[in-house]
Amino acid sequence: MHIHKYERWWLTFGIGMLLVFLATIAFAAFADNINPPSGLQAIDPTKVSKTPPFDHPGLRRLPDGNYEAYFVAEVFSFQPSTITVPVGRKVTFYVTSPDVVHGFYIAKTDVNMMAVPGWVNSESHVFSSPGTYLLICHEYCGIGHQNMFGKIVVK
Ligand SMILES: [Cu+2]
DSSP states (O other): OOOOHHHHHHHHHHHHHHHHHHHHHHIIIIISOOOSOOOOEEOOGGGGGGSTTTTSOEEEEOTTSOEEEEEEEETTEEESSEEEEOTTOEEEEEEEBSSSOEEEEETTSSOEEEEOBTEEEEEEEEOOSOEEEEEEOOSOOSTTGGGOEEEEEEO
C-alpha cells in the first residue's frame, strides 16, 4: 500500500501528538499526583440527614489542632451556611448532596469540588490570611441556584 509522504508526515504528527497528550496525562496523574475529586466514600443520598457526620454538618476540631468541615449542599443552600476557622490550620472539607449535583467552590482558594449525590468529596486547605471567603455553588442546580452561597470566616 502506497501512502503519500505528506500523508505519512501528517499521520506521524497526529499519532505523536496523541502520545504527547497521553504522556502528559500520565505524568500529571502519577508523578504530580493530580487526580479527579476523590469520590472514594459512598453515602446513601436518601439518608444524608440521618448519616453521621452529615446528620450534624459543621466544623469539628481534631486532636492535632486541625479541622474537619462537613457540608451538605442541597437545593438551594449549604448546611452550614457559615463556618469560622482559624488562620494557618488545615481544614479538610467534606461535601455531599442529597438531591442534585451542586458545586462547592471557595473563592480565592483552590477548593473546588462537585457535590454529587451518593458520594462524599473532600479537599484540604490552609487559609493563610484572615478574611471572609465566599462559598458558592458553581454548578447550575435549579431555579434558585444563584442564591446558593455561604461564607468561610477566617480569623
Ligand atoms: Cu447551584
